[in-house]
Amino acid sequence: MDKKTPLYEAHLNANAKMVSFASYIMPIQYEHGILFEHQAVRNHAGLFDVSHMGEFLISGDDVLKNLNYLLTNDFTDLAVGKARYGILCDDNGYAIDDLIVYHTKENEYLLVVNASNCEKDYAWISSKITGNVQLKNISDELGQIALQGPKSEQILKEITNDIPSSYYSFTEVILHNKTCIISRTGYTGEDGFELYADPETTIYLWHKLLEVGEKHQIQACGLGCRDTLRLEAAMPLYGHELSDTITPLETGLKPFVKLEKDFIGKEALKLPVRRKRIGLILKERGIAREHYAVYQNNQEIGFITSGSFSPSLNQAIALALVDVEASISEEFEIDVRGKRIKAERVKLPFYRKKEEK
Numbered sequence: 001m002d003k004k005t006p007l008y009e010a011h012l013n014a015n016a017k018m019v020s021f022a023s024y025i026m027p028i029q030y031e032h033g034i035l036f037e038h039q040a041v042r043n044h045a046g047l048f049d050v051s052h053m054g055e056f057l058i059s060g061d062d063v064l065k066n067l068n069y070l071l072t073n074d075f076t077d078l079a080v081g082k083a084r085y086g087i088l089c090d091d092n093g094y095a096i097d098d099l100i101v102y103h104t105k106e107n108e109y110l111l112v113v114n115a116s117n118c119e120k121d122y123a124w125i126s127s128k129i130t131g132n133v134q135l136k137n138i139s140d141e142l143g144q145i146a147l148q149g150p151k152s153e154q155i156l157k158e159i160t161n162d163i164p165s166s167y168y169s170f171t172e173v174i175l176h177n178k179t180c181i182i183s184r185t186g187y188t189g190e191d192g193f194e195l196y197a198d199p200e201t202t203i204y205l206w207h208k209l210l211e212v213g214e215k216h217q218i219q220a221c222g223l224g225c226r227d228t229l230r231l232e233a234a235m236p237l238y239g240h241e242l243s244d245t246i247t248p249l250e251t252g253l254k255p256f257v258k259l260e261k262d263f264i265g266k267e268a269l270k271l272p273v274r275r276k277r278i279g280l281i282l283k284e285r286g287i288a289r290e291h292y293a294v295y296q297n298n299q300e301i302g303f304i305t306s307g308s309f310s311p312s313l314n315q316a317i318a319l320a321l322v323d324v325e326a327s328i329s330e331e332f333e334i335d336v337r338g339k340r341i342k343a344e345r346v347k348l349p350f351y352r353k354k355e356e357k
Helices: 008-013 034-043 063-070 115-128 152-156 199-212 223-232
Strands: 017-021 024-029 045-049 054-059 083-089 095-105 108-113 134-137 143-148 170-175 178-183 192-197 218-221 275-282 293-296 299-310 315-323 331-336 339-346
Touching (some): 008 199, 024 223, 034 218, 034 223, 054 063, 054 115, 063 108, 063 115, 083 115, 095 115, 115 134, 143 199, 152 199, 170 199, 178 199, 192 199, 199 218, 223 299, 275 331, 293 315
Parallel strands (some): 045 218
Antiparallel strands (some): 017 024, 045 143, 054 108, 054 134, 083 095, 143 192, 170 178, 275 315, 275 339, 293 299, 293 331, 299 315, 331 339
16 A cells, blocks of 8 residues: 655645655646646746655764765765765666765764665665664655755745755754754755655645745645656656666766775676767657657667656657767657657756856
């Protein structure tokens, strides 16, 4: 049976369309629809329930050594109050999951993992940790809200002045008489924050942020626009651009793979990359969906990992994984339901946030 987040009743009361996702009942959209919610985040602010995400607490004298061995990135110089992205790989260099590591205090870190991979990640990490280190799954103890968009900081300042100033940093504050983590992170390509708190405080924060954000045109948002937003920003989604058959180097995550240190999957990732992720804009009518074949000179050279209509660009876009030799080309064709649709390679990301004037 699917689980419910602490905000389940709030979504029902707001007439959200609910779907099953990663073993949770989640809102896919609200009354105004995905397009409206997408534009709200790009121009004002959107509020997302992401309480389905998994959270692990890992601690102990040997925790840093274990993190550096488990993950592709290097966390040696990650200060308390800072966060960093990393990928969990198997021995063959394929991605088990991608996650964010928060350095909460000395010898203690919070790992935020994808909801669909929570059990798998916990089992993998548990089987690999050694020495003085403890791992605890605290997913049921926390709710998570994402406040995203150019008006996010103005809205958050309505309830606290203790706001992290730089991206991938976080603060611990007291809100509603409870400790809350406010992290300057997100998955939309916009400035924004993610708030972690106990379930009761999560409910309070959801309603409070919607209340104080009304004058800033805040909008409750579902999973539908979360996907179009992250696709425009070319952010990888596990199961699409990363998976147990796709390596982080194939999908363009080289900055987060530190081959100068030892980690699980390193030897496999030292081998030449044979595929590369590219961005495509469709030049004809149609939407490229996951697994659609990509062609060049009548040769199948790859496949679509994610595709949709881009509300910001007002045209169809897609991410594809293609043979590295073909990735330098400009023109491709995508098999959309038996018809070859012309597509043009473009520089990623598709969308960059507007600079504040």
